[in-house]
Amino acid sequence: MIAKFTNYQELSAFGADKIIQLVQQKPDAVLCLAGGDTPALTYDRVVAKAQEAGVDFSGVIFIGLDEWVGIQPATPGSCYHFLQQKIFGPLHIQKDKIYFFDAMANDLKAECNRIDLAIEQHGGLDLALVGIGMNGHIGFNEPGVDAALNAHVVELDEVTTAVGQKYFTSGAALAKGITLGMTQIMSAREVVLVASGPKKAAIIREAIQGRITNTIPASLLMAHPRVSILLDAAAAAELD
Ligand code: F6R
Secondary structure (H helix, E strand, O other), X not given: OEEEEOOHHHHHHHHHHHHHHHHHHXXXXXXXXXXXXXXXXXXXXXXXXXXXXXXXXXXXXXXXXXXXXXXXXXOEOEHHHHHHHHHHOXXXXXXXXXXXXXXXXXXXXXXXXXXXXXXXXXXXXXXXXEOOOOOOOEOOEOOOOOOOOOOEEEEOXXXXXXXXHHXXXXXXXXXXXXXXXXXXXXXXXXXEEEEOOXXXXXXXXXXXXXXXXXXXXXXXXXXXXXXXXXXXXXXXXXXX
């Protein structure tokens, strides 16, 4: 389904409700949550609602979506740091419930295998909440990605390295990423894509109304049996 909201606040409240409801129904749910600016308010709402309603997140498994290769997990701007600040810290998630790529590892292939295995051992993702890049990427599945891949290391697209600077206070050396593959995202029992703001309007139109192609990885999600695309008015502005 495609849901249009008047504003970012409403979109975020809806996204948060989805996560809360899933965890209420399935306290050991396996969640994959994106970093990036768009889901920030969703996560704040998840934390507020979990605290208000006493929702227990202690059994939830968290799988990292992606990470910038060579960036320390403690560096503000890393995906891990963001989720630690937004979700893991506030909800007191224990370390043994978090499977996140170590993007500083010498053997990144082994990291990919470790995360592939974690997903398998926990029975697959129940929900993947993803954002969309200006180039249509999902996680770090960049334009032209082999959609049959599981976790992999990727040479980042130049749009991603340029836009990615916004997460860092001083210039970061961004060249490679490590990411779940489209196979894993497409195998999630539910996918939620969030997009907000006028900068996303053109790519949202292409992803939703264009043909399904790996040159716009987000368009692949249109073939998912249970995908929700949550848009604010600005991101939905170019849809017919
Ligand atoms: C981040 C990630 C990226 C972002 C996308 C949108 O973990 O996976 O794919 O979701 O680049 O980023 P924002 O939300 O900052 O526009």
